[in-house]
Amino acid sequence: MFATSFTGPLKRAVLGALAIGAMSLPAVAQELRFVHAYPVASQHHRNVEWFTQQVTERTNGEVTFRVFPSAQIMPINQELPGILSGQVAMTYSVAPVVASVEPLWGVFDLPFAFDVELDDMSHAAKFYASDTGGGVLASAMEKRGFKLVTIAPTDYPSSIYLTKNTAPKTLEDVKGLKIRITGGRIAQLTGEALGYSPVAIAGAELVPALSQGVVDGGILPPIYTLDNKLNLKGLMIGPHAWPATTPIIMSLAVFNSLSPENQKIMMDVGAELRERALQTVAENATKAVEELKAGGADVAYFSPEETDRWRDLTKSVWEAFVNDNGPEAQAMLDELARLRSE
Structure with missing residues (x-):
């Protein structure tokens, strides 16, 4: 380090140049390891692809993902412990697995809790978005070190x-x-x-x-x-x-390490995926029943x-x-x- 100290106009010029240089530096990309147990041909993987692409684009590459489908790294029942241990950052899990960590997810096992039809998922959509519905699950998960990003089902009940x-x-x-x-x-x-x-x-x-x-x-x-x-x-x-309700869950510590702007993008994309997923379920479940009849x-x-x-x-x-x-x-x-x- 130079011992020389700058004063007056020279000091202001040097500090200005340093500030401009700092502003011009590109943001460091944060790559998140995203695991799930479903095959690449599944709707689960298509949902993950859409989510990760949207987040990457909207954060201008500040948040990127490395996706491991088909239980490549670990079985589904080890994904949440893997998040807490820092092995991975995110997963697309399923309610019974999450319930083994947070029993409140047993709500999805309750008989006739959700008043939905093949072509109408509105009751579920409202519950997921509600502070005293999905919000209760989100708060419970935060107490355990997780961030609930979204709930995005891939099948009808x-x-x-x-x-x-x-x-x-x-x-x-x-x-x-x-x-x-x-x-x-x-x-x-x-x-x-x-x-x-x-x-x-x-x-x-x-x-x-x-x-x-x-x-x-x-x-x-x-x-x-x-x-x-x-x-x-x-x-x-x-x-x-x-x-079979499927949530996207990530490490709370990793989520908190993102900038406030990127946190908002992550949650906004999650909310959009929720609506897309429910619409896809309505369309595909109706077709599936017709094919089963045929x-x-x-x-x-x-x-x-x-x-x-x-x-x-x-x-x-x-x-x-x-x-x-x-x-x-x-x-x-x-x-x-x-x-x-x-």
Whole structure:
């Protein structure tokens, strides 16, 4: 360092030149490692591609991404711990996995919590955007070191799909059957309340379980059923539960390291993806049901009366969710009811 000190006009000229030079320096790009477990041909990956491209463009390259699909780095149940350990920055996860870290995500297992139809996702959209809906989940995640960027589903809610050729139409058509669930306390309690036998089976084991008669059907969504060519011919369509809800979650520390402007861009793009994703679900789920019908499936829809009946019979499940998770769980249920009555 030079010992010489500048004074007067020379000092002002040197400081001005340094300031101009500093302003002209390009911003340092921040590359985020983004992992997910879904194949590149999936809607999940298309959503990730759109999100990362938009953020990169709108931040003028200050935030970039390196995406690892298909569980290249780690299985889906290790992604959230991987975020906390600093191995990766972001993931496109799924509600049951997130619920293992934050039980409030069990709200998506609650029977008939979301009053949505194949072509109308507005109840879910309002809940996700609400301070006492998605906002409760976001706050809970921040306490655990995560930032909830958005909730962007890729399928319609799950309902009762059976291997037999006749669609169930009432609760009596389902009682006593062995029905596959993804797991979790809420799904187990729901089956017990409604009188069918819930059997937890991993997705990789579902096809042989159906073909070998281990279960009579499952709580499944239409797009997944079509894409995986599941041997299910009796379908009762309705928003029975939504365990396949998929959020984008990132490290809170990494999010806080972004500039305020880039944080806003990240969240704005997330909100736009949420709306795009719900619209895509509405379009693709309707097409999927039509294709399932064309492939020989017998399709029925939950009537309003049957929906009310199933919801009434599972009040104990909702109560258990609140007892397990406290005032925040009750706040979300109150918000779901308020939005349903709008």
